[in-house]
Amino acid sequence: MTPRDAGRSRLYEAERMVLQMFERPGVGRTVRIAGTEVTLPVEARFASVDSVSDHVDRVLAMPAVRARFTRAGESVGVRERQGHRSAHYHRTASGTAEIAIPSSSEGRWALRELVVLHELAHHLDDSGGPAHGRGFVDTLIDLVAAVLGPETGFVYRVVFGDSGVM
Template sequence: MTTRPRDSGRARLYEAERLVHHMFDRAASNRTVQIAGTELTLPVEAHFGSVASVRDYVDRVLAMPSVRARFRRAARPVRVRERRGHRSAEYLRSGDADPQIAIPSSADGRWALRELVVLHEIAHHLDDSSGPAHGREFAVGLTDLVGLVLGPEAGFVYRVVFGDSGVV
């Protein structure tokens, strides 16, 4: 297994994602937001009740024809399992055997049972670049995935926020 380069952009990407998550949280009642001089309507973000529902969602996303056309690794299944603790969700790529998405489901870990977090972990699975785990190629792939799954408005939000934050 080859090691990836140092993941020096991780903190910047996470901070940009927090901004996007905050936009979606604030738009819960009124879906209309203004960003980069453009008024748009954000899609409704799914929130999951269990790791089993996340597992079903991941399978459906990977089966989407548009996702399969854009990402070569979409044909590879990924196992979704519960993770102990509550501080992080994670993607585990142990070589090419048994890739896994681990999602916390404890009361304190329910923050991870949201669509944008799950899409982030799916994007790790789909990233076949040799760059840093949260590098430019990952960020572009995540933006594309969000656009394909949630729609062009959500993809636009990611492009603008990631661009303004220096992620891409």
């Protein structure tokens, strides 16, 4: 039986706050959070599902990601998702992993690095807990810190903590 995913809506709301920070950074890409001025890195935006797939492969090959996550050695397919409201991670009964990303004009919001890293964190989370539970949250924070830098991990940790996610 899959554990109840009680923290999902709270996590999504906290992630929306982080996404807004990346969309509207201050002068010099800085934000002030928890009394600290942080320079946000540039977040990759993707032109197609194929470019998302290339990025996923590159992230899984990063030494820092391979060293931290056992499942980084397992490949993840990326396909276009019908509709535009959500991206999705799925592991089939045979163990094949797949991320589905909307790429229609209404779904282009998902063709961004932070959304892709969220879906990839589902693949890397081996905690066995709820889909958006504490194990996933820790995995997501560690992943964004490894890929986008410790500043981004700090932003996630503070926003998630202030939002009651952690």
